[in-house]
Amino acid sequence: MQLLQQMINGITIGAFYSLVALGYTMVYGVLKLINFAHGDMFMWGAYLGLTGLNVAVALLARTSPWAIPPTIIVVLVTVALMGVLVERIAYRPLRTAGRLAPVISALGAAFILESLARNVYGASYKTYPTGVALVGGINLGGARVGMMQIVVLVVSFVLMSALYLFVQRTRIGTAMRAVSLNHDVSRLMGIDVNRIIAIVFLIGPGLGGVAGMIVALYYGSFDFTLGWAFGLKAFIAAIMGGIGNIPGAMLGGMLLGTIETLGSGYVSPQWKDVIAYLILILILIFRPTGILGEQVAEKL
Amino acid sequence: MYKKCALLLLALVVALSMFTGCKKETGTLKIGLEGPMTGDYAYEGQGFEKAVRLLVDQTNAAGGLLGRQIELVVEDDAGDPTQAALVAQRLVDAKVVAVIGAYNSTATEPASAIYNEAGILHVTPSSTATRLTEKGYQRFFRVCFLDDRQGLFAAQFANEVLGVQTFGILHDNSTYAQGLAEHSKRYAEELGINVAFYDAINPDDTDFTPILTNIGAVGLDAIYFTGYHAQGGLLLKQSGELGLDLTWMMGNACNNPELVQIAGLANAVGTYITTEPLPKDVDYPEAKKFVTDFEAKYGQSPDSVWWMMAAEAFNVIRYAIEQTKSTDSAVLADYLHNTMKDFPGLTGPILGWDEKGDRLGTIHLAYIINDKGELIVNPQQPTK
Numbered sequence: 001m002q003l004l005q006q007m008i009n010g011i012t013i014g015a016f017y018s019l020v021a022l023g024y025t026m027v028y029g030v031l032k033l034i035n036f037a038h039g040d041m042f043m044w045g046a047y048l049g050l051t052g053l054n055v056a057v058a059l060l061a062r063t064s065p066w067a068i069p070p071t072i073i074v075v076l077v078t079v080a081l082m083g084v085l086v087e088r089i090a091y092r093p094l095r096t097a098g099r100l101a102p103v104i105s106a107l108g109a110a111f112i113l114e115s116l117a118r119n120v121y122g123a124s125y126k127t128y129p130t131g132v133a134l135v136g137g138i139n140l141g142g143a144r145v146g147m148m149q150i151v152v153l154v155v156s157f158v159l160m161s162a163l164y165l166f167v168q169r170t171r172i173g174t175a176m177r178a179v180s181l182n183h184d185v186s187r188l189m190g191i192d193v194n195r196i197i198a199i200v201f202l203i204g205p206g207l208g209g210v211a212g213m214i215v216a217l218y219y220g221s222f223d224f225t226l227g228w229a230f231g232l233k234a235f236i237a238a239i240m241g242g243i244g245n246i247p248g249a250m251l252g253g254m255l256l257g258t259i260e261t262l263g264s265g266y267v268s269p270q271w272k273d274v275i276a277y278l279i280l281i282l283i284l285i286f287r288p289t290g291i292l293g294e295q296v297a298e299k300l
Numbered sequence: 301m302y303k304k305c306a307l308l309l310l311a312l313v314v315a316l317s318m319f320t321g322c323k324k325e326t327g328t329l330k331i332g333l334e335g336p337m338t339g340d341y342a343y344e345g346q347g348f349e350k351a352v353r354l355l356v357d358q359t360n361a362a363g364g365l366l367g368r369q370i371e372l373v374v375e376d377d378a379g380d381p382t383q384a385a386l387v388a389q390r391l392v393d394a395k396v397v398a399v400i401g402a403y404n405s406t407a408t409e410p411a412s413a414i415y416n417e418a419g420i421l422h423v424t425p426s427s428t429a430t431r432l433t434e435k436g437y438q439r440f441f442r443v444c445f446l447d448d449r450q451g452l453f454a455a456q457f458a459n460e461v462l463g464v465q466t467f468g469i470l471h472d473n474s475t476y477a478q479g480l481a482e483h484s485k486r487y488a489e490e491l492g493i494n495v496a497f498y499d500a501i502n503p504d505d506t507d508f509t510p511i512l513t514n515i516g517a518v519g520l521d522a523i524y525f526t527g528y529h530a531q532g533g534l535l536l537k538q539s540g541e542l543g544l545d546l547t548w549m550m551g552n553a554c555n556n557p558e559l560v561q562i563a564g565l566a567n568a569v570g571t572y573i574t575t576e577p578l579p580k581d582v583d584y585p586e587a588k589k590f591v592t593d594f595e596a597k598y599g600q601s602p603d604s605v606w607w608m609m610a611a612e613a614f615n616v617i618r619y620a621i622e623q624t625k626s627t628d629s630a631v632l633a634d635y636l637h638n639t640m641k642d643f644p645g646l647t648g649p650i651l652g653w654d655e656k657g658d659r660l661g662t663i664h665l666a667y668i669i670n671d672k673g674e675l676i677v678n679p680q681q682p683t684k
Contacts, residue, residue, distance in 0.1 A: 001519050005513045005542075009509035009513060010510075012507075012509075013507050013509075049485070063482060083433055124558070125530055125533075125558055125561075125562060127558075127561045134565075137541070137543065139543075143577075144542055144543045146541045146542075148541070157397070165587070166484070197356075215506075218506070219506050219534060220533075220537055220562060220563075220564060221533060221537075221561070221562040222506070223530075226506075229504060229505075230443065260510075261509070261510045262510075264509035264510040264511060265511065265513055265514055268499055268500075269499070269500065269501050269502050269508075269510070269511050270499075270500055270502060272502075272510075
């Protein structure tokens with residue numbers, strides 16, 4: 001029973017890592033750039049969700065889970081625009097400047113976003129209004145699955161599937177895959193590369209922002225360092241699954257969440273990172289491109 | 301010009317010291333207060349002065365001590381060890397009978413060496429570093445408690461009030477939390493409690509469901525978390541969401557209104573918190589009178605437990621001088637070590653001091669979070 005419960009715990013954490021990892025992987029796919037600001041856009045999702053929920057609760061004149069759907073849409077749009085803005089200001093001017101400059105620029109954007117959040121919202125822990133998150137849960141063969149855990153899993157699954165289908169089945173998705181293979185050839189084929197990159201920076205951060213809001217809704221409290229804590233783990237999950245690869249990001253996130261949970265549940269929380277990263281190193285030794293990094297020939 | 305000034309100053313000092321010298325028995329009785337009046341801890345230092353000044357004025361109005369008026373000599377150490385050594389020397393030169401201070405252990409340590417050399421009675425209200433009382437200074441005392449006292453209290457509370465037989469302890473690897481956890485474990489085992497779970501969380505995490513699932517599987521009567529409130533709140537929330545039926549106890553770092561916010565009211569209700577009593581909750585008549593007088597004089601309540609401790613330090617010194625009718629520090633120190641027992645202190649009964657100068661007993665209280673999310677004193681407390 002305990003194993004089942006731990007698996008449920010692990011998959012929940014894993015779903016968060018996956019959602020955030022998608023953002024890293026998509027940007028890497030088209031730009032070969034590690035977007036370090038992604039974790040902080042995720043964190044902004046949590047803060048904007050807080051503001052949005054407060055407004056929604058005030059408009060509804062009561063705290064109810066119905067405040068969530070409109071807030072999610074607002075967060076999705078706002079953080080997506082934030083992503084495009086960051087790309088426009090910090091990355092596009094440096095696209096031909098070699099590999100190091102955009103990375104440093106990304107770190108700079110990360111610090112700016114983090115400091116902005118701290119200055120706007122303050123450094124103390126913020127909590128979501130009570131009564132918004134769903135309470136209760138169901139018993140599943142002796143293990144307990146909370147209502148919020150179900151929401152998290154359903155939302156992540158729907159978002160990830162939608163993204164996968166979008167990339168595989170639509171014209172824009174096909175263009176994205178082309179851009180991830182080669183910018184110049186794509187341009188010759190009549191693809192507006194800048195537009196495709198802008199779309200990637202809409203979708204990745206948008207999903208990250210929603211993930212931030214769901215994480216904050218699930219845990220109830222957070223501060224401005226949320227982005228680093230989850231961003232780093234999600235980045236590692238993306239590498240583990242094979243960076244640039246969307247199913248890889250999902251797999252990597254789930255795997256990292258589960259390994260961490262089992263390590264912390266069956267050994268000790270103090271040892272869970274040692275265990276998780278030992279496994280990561282082993283995976284990378286045997287599959288340097290990550291678990292799904294080679295099986296899919298084209299990136300993204 | 302400079303030389304002249306220095307000469308004049310010297311003459312003044314000599315004259316002053318002769319003046320105090322010849323009026324030794326009938327002049328004022330000087331008590332020193334060393335604390336951070338400026339700098340990062342100024343809030344505490346200035347509170348020290350307010351608290352002690354109030355009692356000095358009251359004592360003087362009632363005829364003073366041994367028929368002499370008390371003169372409070374305040375020195376600012378800014379919480380800085382170098383400054384502390386300088387002002388300690390100044391207090392020694394001012395021929396104070398006893399010193400209250402300093403606030404932080406870093407400042408108390410160098411100062412205590414100087415007071416010890418000079419043979420002056422030294423009582424710190426708030427410095428909790430263990431090593432301060434490990435130096436064999438016979439005239440150094442604390443009115444605050446070390447963390448091992450809170451550990452003892454938590455074990456007694458679990459044992460006597462909750463009737464715990466299987467106990468769990470969870471810390472977060474910080475020096476403070478780990479120390480409190482170790483002390484609690486030791487005392488719990490001395491009381492015959494089975495500590496069936498002892499582990500640490502990583503305070504950088506937000507998800508504690510793995511370890512909570514384990515804790516839930518052990519079947520504990522109660523679990524004591526010794527870390528800080530941000531993680532404490534998350535632990536309560538996630539334990540509630542996992543549907544675990546756990547009795548939570550938390551240490552004084554969880555004494556923070558944000559704990560309930562983070563946990564959510566439903567998950568926080570019924571959590572016990574072991575902590576020093578808040579000034580408003582100290583039930584002793586002496587304390588109530590002190591709080592009322594303080595509010596009347598300064599228009600604010602004594603918000604910090606350390607201000608109460610500074611007042612406590614003064615009361616201890618005054619009482620010892622009254623009882624021994626002496627200002628000889630050796631006599632006073634001997635009285636504190638061996639004779640003074642069951643003194644009704646502002647922060648709780650003073651049972652006395654051990655040979656190192658650490659205060660005996662505990663003043664900690666168990667609080668409980670009620671169904672409005674307020675922290676109230678739990679009706680049942682262990683018999684001390």
